[in-house]
Amino acid sequence: MKSRPRITIAQTQRLSLNTALATSIRVLRADAAGLTQFLEEQAAENPTLVLGAAPPPDWLPRWGQALRALRGGGAQDLDPDEIVIAGAAPSLAAHVGHAIAALRLPPRAQRIADQLALALEPSGWLGLPLARIAAETGASDEEIEAVLLRLQELEPTGIFARDLAECLRLQAAEAGHLDTIMAGVLERLPLVAQGALGRLSRDLGCTADEVAQCIRRLRGYDPKPGARFQGGAAPIAVPDLVATRGGEGWQVALNRSALPTVTLAGPKGPERAAAAALIRMIEGRNATLLAVAREVLRRQEAVLEAGIGAVVPMTMADVAEALGLHQSTVSRVVAGAAVDTPGGTFWLRALFSPAVRQDGPAGAALRDALARMVAAEDPTQPLSDADLAQALAGAGAPLARRTVAKYRGILGIAPAHARRRRARR
Structure with missing residues (x-):
């Protein structure tokens, strides 16, 4: 049986990634340094977009x-x-x-x-x-x-x-x-x-x-x-957010000193309209970032008190559902965002950690517990992966030995025989 080409008419629907949408996505996922660079590039091309000095920062x-x-x-x-x-x-x-x-x-x-x-x-x-x-x-x-x-x-x-x-x-x-x-x-x-x-x-x-x-x-x-x-720590740079503890509990705010001020100048026209649209994108990005950060840190308030070892299971789908956002929006806005806290500067993304099993602890919390066990071990008699798995099981967090080995690799901890050799040296 021969196959013959046929012409058919069909109706399909797809999303076209136009310039405005591409710019909006770029603004949404940019950190403070990246967004500042983008604004400088836009201001060099568009004279109606005027950048001013960032507000003077308080101590972080x-x-x-x-x-x-x-x-x-x-x-x-x-x-x-x-x-x-x-x-x-x-x-x-x-x-x-x-x-x-x-x-x-x-x-x-x-x-x-x-x-x-x-x-x-x-x-x-x-x-x-x-x-x-x-x-x-x-x-x-x-x-x-x-x-x-x-x-x-x-x-x-x-x-x-x-x-x-x-x-x-x-x-x-x-x-x-x-x-x-x-x-x-x-x-x-x-x-x-x-x-x-x-x-x-x-x-x-x-x-x-x-x-x-x-x-x-x-x-x-x-x-x-x-x-x-520390687990989840971000390299020191200009953080997008600042978390401080006041009389009413933990407060999360945008780090206004991280971005330059943006204003409009010049007569009305296509360039001014484009600059105004860009400012609206930045305002939307800031509002979305702040809303997501407040929800994340509300759920992970224990991390602000006790460090990454206190992280509880949380996924981006959980935060997206609570805020009425799409999961991809949450993923983009936390991609490069960091929050400065009294205990250090953390990636927002690092605070997302699913449970290792249903109703179990978060993977990040187990990695922190593993790190603490190795820190407290006798250097001349280091714990093997099987020993660590057994110790975690005794603490209510049973893990397979291969999972312990994987977590140890993520933390940059050498195997027991290498740690023993280093201690003897």
């Missing part, structure tokens, strides 16, 4: 503890032994361990580096004085200082700092901002915490504007570079 929540320590002691009052016990999560330890191994230090310097790594706090700062590390290793102060300088060259810049000022000084030097004024500001951080710009400008013999510029640069640095290795 992740700076709160660091600045409180300057005003009232804070972290300086912690017991050094407690700091070591509560040390860095395995993901930070794994990063530091690999970076130190890549330096190929001589055996004596390697022992000193290992002791310095053990003294790291979760913030990335050293939690023990160098004199104590020198006593434990039998090394001289000069040897300790020499190894410390090598370790302070590791990424992220600021780890292995002895205090907040040194952490920020390392970042300022890397950025090429460590001039005389910046050095003077870093020596007077308590005045920065008090907002005493007039006193700073008088002490340094410069203008208040020059001091304000240094402080703006400081806000872009990370006071706790080790915190970015």
